Amino acid sequence: MRRNVILGLAPLLLPYCALFCAGLTLTLAQSMGLFLPLGPGEATLEYYQALTRDQGLGLSLRLSLFVAFFSAAGSVLGGTVLALALWRMPPGLRRVGVVSKIGLILPHVAVAFLVLLMLSQTGLVSSALFQLGLISTPEEFPNILHTGSGLGMILAFLLKGVPFALLLIGAVLFGFDIRLIQTARMLGAGPLRTFWSVTLPRLLPAMHSAFIILFLYAFGSFDIPFVLGESHPGMLSIRVFDIFFHRDLSQRPQAMAILTVMFVFAAVFAMLYNRFAAYMDAWRRKL
Amino acid sequence: MNAESPGHDLLRVKGLGKRFGTTTVFHDVSFDVARGSLVSLVGPSGAGKTTLLHIIAGLQKADSGTVSRFDGDGDRHPAILVFQDYVLFPNMTVFQNIAFGLKARGLSKAAIRDKVAPLLNYFHLEDRAEAYPAQLSGGQKQRVAIARAMILEPSLLLLDEPFANLDRNLKMETALFIRSTQRTFGITTICVTHDLQEALAMSDHIGVMLGGKLRQFAPPLEVYRSPVDMETARFLGPVNTITAPLARLLGLEICRLRPEALRMEPDPEGPGIIIASHFAGHYMSYTVRILDQDLAVYALEPWAQPGDRVRIHISNQYPPIFGGSFTEDSCV
Incomplete structure (x- = not known):
């Protein structure tokens, strides 16, 4: 039976494992100075040691975590609020929710350019305010995108993330048994307690899933940081790109070491976060 | 809605009607429920029994007629509906489910414990206090749902098809348990069911709903032995x-x-x-x-x-x- 399942999945599993494992192995090997374009080389941890001494890398890591956390948390929060608002609408009006799907359809890079065109100091909003006479020069428009805080990237991630979270959380919410809420209200609970004790625990698994996916995507994403990010500090992905393509071939192992660390971080983060989510959802474990 | 008591009645349903689109579910339904009594509304599927119960519970609105409750403090002693499949909070233990209403009223942890413990004992749920609803049998879930309502001393307990999810051999036992519990706690109860034997065994009054009307509302023996018409008679037995x-x-x-x-x-x-x-x-x-x-x-x-x-x-x-x-x- 099990053998049949494995054989059935083989056409999918084999290319996936081959590509993923080969890529991962090669990355790991090159991060240790092996299989480099320059020659076979000798195994060393020198590039990892170099990472610990790289202060710029620390700043990049901090920025990546900051952008990933706030874009994921903001998306989950926004998606939850929107899902609740849509859920409370009369069924006929819920169709307006389709507007939120626009953000899902657009590619990340398009969303990045959208934010750039709208909110840069030479963007549409700035021009509109200038034309309306609300600011005397376009440069008076506050620099939102390039402040080093990652705000522009967070805005772009939110534009993509909120509809994604809305989709995941809304799917749970629209299948939610309304009688649970009716029962809570009959038992004397107010709207807040009802939400906190009855509705939220049902939404948490979808919220956790949305958060972890969005966090890890933002943490390692390249397209939005490439359009909206800065170099100093840059997101980790930009740093890897920079080292890999714009520097000497001999520095390639350092890029690979950063990639390996990012992969290990993502795996450990996913594992720890799942444990945390399971702890929060203690009741599900007993089912 | 609360009103002044006309005597020993707790609830008055007068001229109640409900339509869904162009379909009339029922019309001109009137009956009084005496304080501390147990009333069963029986009828075939689609007779509008559950809709009537939801209207009494305030979950749906009637198109005509009124429902008047004469219990003074409706907030302190609410009407509580126990749904057919109990609708326990799946993320809460048996104890937390039963304590939910008390917690919502802001009682202290000690006060909640003092109130929940005897109920767990009465409903034979002491050893299941830390279990989650998914770990309970149908009968246990029902007892938790009734206990969760009873702990608030509701003025009116509404039971929607309490025997529907039980094994045949448990139905009469449950009916008698509901009856004895209702008497012990003195809670006025309206039960909707299509299990006739159980309804006849436990009720003070039976209401027969057929063809969108409340055909008869009388004590069980009277309904069984002196039905108002042949349709009612045949519904109750050969x-x-x-x-x-x-x-x-x-x-x-x-x-x-x-x-x-x-x-x-x-x-x-x-x-x-x-x-x-x-x-x-x-x-x-x-x-x-x-x-x-x-x-x-x-x-x-x-x-x-x-x-x-x-x-x-x-x-x-x-x-x-x-x-x-x-x-x-x-x-x-």
Whole structure:
């Protein structure tokens, strides 16, 4: 039976494992100075040691975590609020929710350019305010995108993330048994307690899933940081790109070491976060 | 809605009507529920029983008529509906489910413990206090749902099909448990069910809903023995029509009788012949043809076979549900 399942999945599993494992192995090997374009080389941890001494890398890591956390948390929060608002609408009006799907359809890079065109100091909003006479020069428009805080990237991630979270959380919410809420209200609970004790625990698994996916995507994403990010500090992905393509071939192992660390971080983060989510959802474990 | 009490009644339903689009679910439903009593609303599926219960609970709005509750403090002693599938909070333990209403009222942890513990004991749930709903049997879930409502001392407890999710052998036991619990706590209860035996066994009053109307609202014996019309009579159980030829033979008037009024005995010369028999567990149901008329007769023992000839006795202990009564037993 099990053998049949494995054989059935083989056409999918084999290319996936081959590509993923080969890529991962090669990355790991090159991060240790092996299989480099320059020659076979000798195994060393020198590039990892170099990472610990790289202060710029620390700043990049901090920025990546900051952008990933706030874009994921903001998306989950926004998606939850929107899902609740849509859920409370009369069924006929819920169709307006389709507007939120626009953000899902657009590619990340398009969303990045959208934010750039709208909110840069030479963007549409700035021009509109200038034309309306609300600011005397376009440069008076506050620099939102390039402040080093990652705000522009967070805005772009939110534009993509909120509809994604809305989709995941809304799917749970629209299948939610309304009688649970009716029962809570009959038992004397107010709207807040009802939400906190009855509705939220049902939404948490979808919220956790949305958060972890969005966090890890933002943490390692390249397209939005490439359009909206800065170099100093840059997101980790930009740093890897920079080292890999714009520097000497001999520095390639350092890029690979950063990639390996990012992969290990993502795996450990996913594992720890799942444990945390399971702890929060203690009741599900007993089912 | 709360109003001034007209006497010992807790609830007055007056001229209630409900439509879904162009379909009338029910109309002109009126009845009073006495304080501390247990009322069952029975009827076939689609009769509007649950809709009526939801309107009484305030979960749906009626298109016409009023529901008046005479309990003064509706916030402190609310009307609580226990849904058919109990709707326990899946993320809370049995203890947390039962304590939910008390917590919502801001009681201290110690006060909640003091109130929940005796209820867990009463409902035989002490050893399941830390279990989650998914770990409970259907009967346990129902007891948790009733306990969760009872702990708030509701003025009105509404039970939607409380026997629907239970095994056959548990239904009557549960009905009697609901009855004894209702008496112990003195909570006025309205129950919607299509399990007639259980409704008859536990209720002070039965309301029969048929064809969008409340046909009869009376004590169980009265509803069973003196139904207002044939449809109501047939809904509550089989009815034997004693037509003119058979009535003449029996020396009775034309009447309608429940199977319990009939008894049969084996007699090779008897005028009746058994044409069908059905084993119904604790009794046998026979169809006896006599003078081209089929009669339903119950017996405790499976002593007869289809084709056997029998004699029929009619007991005056069970007055006809329609037609003139008789003072002596008859036999044919």
